[in-house]
Amino acid sequence: MIPVCRLEDLPEGESVRVETTPPVGVFHTEDGELYAIDDTCTHQDASLSEGWLEGCLIECPLHAASFDLRTGRPTCLPARRAVRTHRVTVDDGIIHVHLAAEEGSAA
Numbered sequence: 001m002i003p004v005c006r007l008e009d010l011p012e013g014e015s016v017r018v019e020t021t022p023p024v025g026v027f028h029t030e031d032g033e034l035y036a037i038d039d040t041c042t043h044q045d046a047s048l049s050e051g052w053l054e055g056c057l058i059e060c061p062l063h064a065a066s067f068d069l070r071t072g073r074p075t076c077l078p079a080r081r082a083v084r085t086h087r088v089t090v091d092d093g094i095i096h097v098h099l100a101a102e103e104g105s106a107a
């Protein structure tokens with residue numbers, strides 16, 4: 001379990017990159033949901049937390065592939081492989097990411 005930041009420091013519509021190995025992007029949607037996925041696009045080497053968040057979709061800043069934050073799956077080319085998803089909780093106002101196991105299905 002990795003502390004990310006205070007909930008109030010990640011407003012809705014914003015995202016933050018956590019320097020884990022590999023890095024994880026944490027997203028606070030306009031609907032107030034929190035999601036975490038591997039931050040590196042599966043197409044090339046772009047940081048998804050620097051992309052454009054719209055609803056539950058994050059658009060890669062480099063070539064505009066879009067990923068569903070709920071499943072990690074790309075919804076359009078050029079990305080073909082899913083990113084891992086991770087569980088997010090808020091304890092005492094602090095956002096935490098629970099990293100998915102290196103192998104196996106996403107949390």
Ligand code: FES
Pocket residue numbers: 041042043044045046060061062063064065077078079
């Ligand atoms: S690096 Fe993300 S779509 Fe190309």
